Structure formats: C-alpha cells, structure tokens
Amino acid sequence: MHLPGGILDLFGDDAVWSDDHEGRSGVTLRVTNPDGRFFVKQGPAAVAEHARLRWLKRWLPVPDVVAFEGDALVTGDVGWASLERAKAPVRAARMGEVLRRLHLIPVEECPFDERLDVKLARVTARVAAGLVDTGDFDPDHAGMTAEQVLDRLQAERPAAEDLVVTHGDFTPGNVLAPPAGEPVLIDLGALGVADRHVDLAIALRELTGPGEREEFLAAYGLQPLDEGRLSYYRLLDELQ
Structure with a gap:
C-alpha cells in the first residue's frame, strides 16, 4: 500500500501494522496505536465500500468510517469475532436473521446496481484480463477453465431476477457477532x-x-429455494 499522507498521519509513528486478521477480503491491514485498532483498505474496493458503508449505516450495523482519503478507507475495529468461530447451529441462525433484515430493505432505496447485467460484464472483463484463479474453484467446478464457466453462465442465465439488497459475499467471516446484540456486516x-x-x-x-x-x-424464512439459481450464482462466484 502507498497510503495518502493524511491517512499515515492519523496513526502516528508508533502504530503497529499487521495483515494477521480474519474476515476481510482484498488487501486489508490492521493498525494498532494508543487510540485503538483500525482496518485500512485501499483501491477500487475501498472506494466502493466507503459509499456502501455510509449508505447501509441507516439500515443495519456496520463499522464506523474513521477516515477516507483518495482511494484509502479506514474503519474502526468493532472488536468482535466473526461467525466463523461460532458454534454451527448458532452461526446458521444468526446469519439467517441478519440476511433476512438486509433483504427486507426496500430495493428502491438502494443506489447500488449489482444486477446480473452488471455482474456478467464485470466477470467477462476479468476473464479477458486473465484475472481468474481457476485453482481456487470449488471441487465440483474443478478442471473447468474460466472461459468454460463464462460460457455456461451466459447459456444458463436465469430468465428473471428476484431482486433485493444483497451483501454480495455473505459468508460467516463477513458477519461480526457480539455475545448479545446485533451482528455487524x-x-x-x-x-x-x-x-x-x-x-x-x-x-x-x-x-x-x-x-x-x-x-x-x-x-431467513424462505421456502422453497430455487435450486437452479443457487447453482447458477455459486458458479458465478467462481469468476468474481
């Protein structure tokens, strides 16, 4: 990271920087100084996340934005472990509860478009640029090329979309849960x-x-599921 001077000045010379943390995707560093612990992310993902954090805070608990300069985002450390560490029945129920709340946010209130046209255009560009790690595919997609996955996605595209406000990477690691109270996304x-x-x-x-x-x-409160769409969007995730 080559952080803006204002971000570096925020922490001071005695800050301790580390990439040892859980539940954070992309290039994210944890910073500790006498004032507390923070997370720093830089790049296009940080810019996108900054706008979404500011918007979602109206609806659900999210980390506080401490600073944002250029393409660098600083958020506060909530101080709770993710649901990756929770016992299986507990984490599953808590994930279902928070996802239900997220999906109940009125779609017309959300300014961020992640519909299938947007996602397919994004992954098409990633495949063309050679950015897809096929070695990280799930076992049932192992051996496929990125181009083969993209061809399937285009051929098997669902006819319609059941639109809600989605997280986009809803894993146990991306839900921080206190012993009591509301989880943080x-x-x-x-x-x-x-x-x-x-x-x-x-x-x-x-x-x-x-x-x-x-x-x-x-x-979560949804039955039955559309198994075809579940398979489709899990395949789509291989290219993201």
Whole structure:
C-alpha cells in the first residue's frame, strides 16, 4: 500500500501494522496505536465500500468510517469475532436473521446496481484480463477453465431476477457477532440490488455442518429455494 499522507498521519509513528486478521477480503491491514485498532483498505474496493458503508449505516450495523482519503478507507475495529468461530447451529441462525433484515430493505432505496447485467460484464472483463484463479474453484467446478464457466453462465442465465439488497459475499467471516446484540456486516464492496440467491448461494455453500442449512433457512424464512439459481450464482462466484 502507498497510503495518502493524511491517512499515515492519523496513526502516528508508533502504530503497529499487521495483515494477521480474519474476515476481510482484498488487501486489508490492521493498525494498532494508543487510540485503538483500525482496518485500512485501499483501491477500487475501498472506494466502493466507503459509499456502501455510509449508505447501509441507516439500515443495519456496520463499522464506523474513521477516515477516507483518495482511494484509502479506514474503519474502526468493532472488536468482535466473526461467525466463523461460532458454534454451527448458532452461526446458521444468526446469519439467517441478519440476511433476512438486509433483504427486507426496500430495493428502491438502494443506489447500488449489482444486477446480473452488471455482474456478467464485470466477470467477462476479468476473464479477458486473465484475472481468474481457476485453482481456487470449488471441487465440483474443478478442471473447468474460466472461459468454460463464462460460457455456461451466459447459456444458463436465469430468465428473471428476484431482486433485493444483497451483501454480495455473505459468508460467516463477513458477519461480526457480539455475545448479545446485533451482528455487524463487513466487506461490503459488492453490496447492491441483485437476486437474493446471490447471498443464499454463498451462505449455503459455507454452512455445511449438521442441521445448519435447516437452521439458516428457518431463520431467513424462505421456502422453497430455487435450486437452479443457487447453482447458477455459486458458479458465478467462481469468476468474481
């Protein structure tokens, strides 16, 4: 990172910088100084996340924005572990509850477009630029090329979208949960209006413990699911 001077001055010479943290995607550093702990992110994802943090704060708990300069974002450390560390039935239910609240936000209030046209244009550019790591594909997509995945996505595109305000990367690691009180959402750079199955597909991919799928869906309150859309959006996630 080559941070703006104002961001560096914020922490002082005695700050301790570390990349040892959980639940944060992209290039994110944790900074500790006498005033507390903070997270610093830089680049296009930081710019996107800044706008989304400011907007979502009206609706749900998110980290405080401490500073924003150029393309560098500083947020406060909430101080809670993510749901990756929670017991399976608890994390599944809490994820279902917070996702239900997010998806109930009126779509017309959200200024961020993450519909399928936007997502497909983005991943098409990533494939063309050779930015997709095929070695990181899920086991059932292993051996496919990025171009083959993109061809399938274009051929199997759903005819319609069930639009809600989505997180975009709804994993247990991106939900910070206090012992009591409301969870806090992080890594919001892909938040926007999209099909609800964007979030459901990623959550259910992660929640594989005994009874977790049932606990999650009971808390979320949606039955039945569209299994075809779940498979489609999980495939889409391979290119993001």
